[in-house]
Amino acid sequence: MSNVQVRTKRSAxxxxxxxxxxxxxxxxxxxxxxxxEVSKIxxxxxxxxxxxxxxxxxxxxxxxxxxxxxxxxxxxxxxxxAPVYNAAQVFLGQHLSDLEMTMTEIxxxxxxxxxxxxxxxxxxxxxxxxxxxxxxxxIVDFKHYFSVSVNYLEKVRRKKFVCRLSALFREDLxxxxxxxxxxxxxxxxxxxxxALPNAATPAPAAPGAQG
Amino acid sequence: MxxxxxxxxxxxxxxxxxxxxxxxxxxxxxxxxxxxVGGTETPVIGKPHGNGKPYRLRIRGKISRE
Numbered sequence: 001m002s003n004v005q006v007r008t009k010r011s012a013x014x015x016x017x018x019x020x021x022x023x024x025x026x027x028x029x030x031x032x033x034x035x036x037e038v039s040k041i042x043x044x045x046x047x048x049x050x051x052x053x054x055x056x057x058x059x060x061x062x063x064x065x066x067x068x069x070x071x072x073x074x075x076x077x078x079x080x081x082a083p084v085y086n087a088a089q090v091f092l093g094q095h096l097s098d099l100e101m102t103m104t105e106i107x108x109x110x111x112x113x114x115x116x117x118x119x120x121x122x123x124x125x126x127x128x129x130x131x132x133x134x135x136x137x138x139i140v141d142f143k144h145y146f147s148v149s150v151n152y153l154e155k156v157r158r159k160k161f162v163c164r165l166s167a168l169f170r171e172d173l174x175x176x177x178x179x180x181x182x183x184x185x186x187x188x189x190x191x192x193x194x195a196l197p198n199a200a201t202p203a204p205a206a207p208g209a210q211g
Numbered sequence: 212m213x214x215x216x217x218x219x220x221x222x223x224x225x226x227x228x229x230x231x232x233x234x235x236x237x238x239x240x241x242x243x244x245x246x247x248v249g250g251t252e253t254p255v256i257g258k259p260h261g262n263g264k265p266y267r268l269r270i271r272g273k274i275s276r277e
Contacts (some may be wrong), residue, residue, distance in 0.1 A: 027267075031274065034273055034274050035271055035272070035273055035274070036271065036272060036273075036274050037269060037270070037271045038268075038269065038270045038271075039267065039268070039269045039270075040267070040268050040269075040270075041265050041266070041267050041268075042265060042266055042267075042268060043265045044262070044263040044264065044265065083265065085264075085265075086262060086263075086264070089264060094264075095264055095265075096264065096265060097264060098264045098265065098266040098267070099264075099265055099266065099267055136262055
């Protein structure tokens, strides 16, 4: 049963909640003695996370014929995106096997799997698309966000656009991502207190030490 | 350096086709390290997108200074 609504018509610019296919993430580009090597990861599906108002302001610099802003204050370098993995593969922990990475299994029928599908696990966002949308159930992994050049995305977006999350659903995604990114990692106090020596007990003196 | 590569559509994965980049710079071949070999997706009828997995491409080529 779907938990999201989408629009299949492409807008005139890159928008938050847009889903694109086959998007490249450049790992590195190195040049040595005239030979350049490029390493990139190609993600079958990604969703745009950048705030829509930022994208809207950035798009004003790219309008043809319209009046462009007087300066480049609102221009973006990159768009924040996150991969949408095949849910069935995520549950098996196999979605990154082609990158030689093994991920934790999440039993689909177990508590963790059910929590994930109800979007109760902060790291993940489950998307089950309606039957008329040609995408299998997917899981956004907020930990794997990355950026792509605005120019690159503009260049490929007509060809690689798949669909766009409807307003309410992209805002839900955005809010959950913001919450995940803003989390505060607290130390495990119990574990750290076990690891630290007791301050009240003096350290044993080294052999030959005086005083 | 140049790159020619077909987009990894479902048919590529399903057929297990190897996709590779081709370099055409002054006799120095561009090399994909390692070449991606598909065949891992789970086809879902009527759902052509989202079946594949992320994969890595490494491409090398000689810089052409013009």
